[in-house]
Amino acid sequence: MSILLNGGSGKTAPRIAALLAANKIPFLLGSRQGPGAGSGGHPAVTFDMSDESTWAKALEKTSIKAFVDLAKEQGVSRIVLCAGTTAAVGKDGMGRAWERLAKSGIDYAVLRLSCFMENLTEPGVAFTIGKFNEFDTATRDGKIPFVSADDVAEVAYHALTDGKSYNCDLRVLGPKNLTYDQVAETFSEVLGRKIEHVKLDEVGRIDGLLRAGLPEYFAQFLTRLELFASQDGELGSSDVVETLRGHPAKSLGKFVEENKSVWLPSSVPLVDDMSRRVYD
Template sequence: MILVTGASGQLGRLVIDSLLAKTAASNIIAAVRNPDSVKDLAEKGVQVRQADYSQPDSLVAAFAGVEKVLLISSSEVGQRTAQHSNVINAAKQAGVSLIAYTSILKADTSPLILAEEHLATEKLLAESGVPHVLLRNGWYSENYTMSLVTALEHGVVGCTEEGKLATATREDYAAAAAVVLLKDGQAGKVYELAGDKAFTLSEYAATISKVSGKTVAYHNVPEAEFTKILVGAGLPEGFAAILANAEVGASKGGLFSASKDLSTLIGRPTTSIEDSIKAAL
């Protein structure tokens, strides 16, 4: 039995889709806060169990009879370490044989503030004694293509300077997670998952221009100014500051890796940023 936490989220649903293509629905458990949010999965034969990262008792019950758990990192920045600790403890209590954790690219050396809770979780896993595998995911291509309308109107704005971004799509990362969950002998492995072909935001803007036929430029701005822009777009100030910090981290190589772990796992090249732009447009 394979259990996917956060199964109603964008990544979780894609992981389950990938698993369904390779194994019977009866082998898959979708763990979610609100079971009604994944009725469609239940109709496909996937088991649905209620589980909340902040409610340890719900996790213990959800993990009963489970062999492998995919711990998709919580979306609640600042609360992740405590929530992940609850998941790890419940998995240990349930006798789970493997936890696969979606960490962040180069967590142990990353300059990103976002890496702190991921690294803390990796340490909790190491201390738990539960066999585990680390899926250190790079940036999603969707982090940029979701703002294509704004980019077409105002250009691409950021503070990465000429930092390289080795992004891949959520679908790419989900496919890799499914492969790892279905493979034997994964305990102890660390995968640095990144896109095959990296790009700068200047190159990203040029690719948008190529695909759309409209000239788009990249505007590099100071970190503080970019934070204000994100706040103006509706993001909470704290989260905007974290994203701006990630952009600065990218200028220092924090979102680049030459690793081919991702394409090797999924057995094909990762989705190019050009193809992601075409799909989004």
């Protein structure tokens, strides 16, 4: 068995790679960034799902011969698809791939994920928490079951390697639904200083992201996700992580404790281009 992991420079694929390597299971990381995207000495190759010209090299080095439409005839035994909360069979986006998987006869699993805890370590959020003791969203009082990428990776590992395929979708969620106000309270408790959640409307959120340097499409996309969450669109519960891993999903408090150096004032540069764009 050999496994191709797409999104090789993302949050989950490198973590899955580490688990596969530890268990001596052959794999290849595929990334639009090419061989340089590999971390920890893991093998990587240029691979872009939207560019068929990049497929050949990756498929030469793994038992995976193509994706969904060609997989069955080429002998692929299992495909695991990561999707979001809103994914549904036949729906535009990941739902189309899910529908094709379900009809293909190939063993599969669709992992439906909520917001990553790791998003809170992204440079923009880390900067505003570290320098201004606050962060902004348009999520208002919506509740989200934040999940750790470590937990997602372990579930994905099992979905890829367990003897019996699941052939269904699995909600991969954190242990508790939290508002961003509660997230701020957790930060305050762990970091030992008051952290505030600033609630913005749609226009204000998009404007702030644009001034932070994000492309307009991405700023609108992120804001739409937050507005969806503000209506409890992400709300949910699941025991998938505990069932497959054998212990509870990581709590936000533990995650912040493990990564608290990211949000310390001393971690923030004295001069930062983003701060000038957003806060001048």
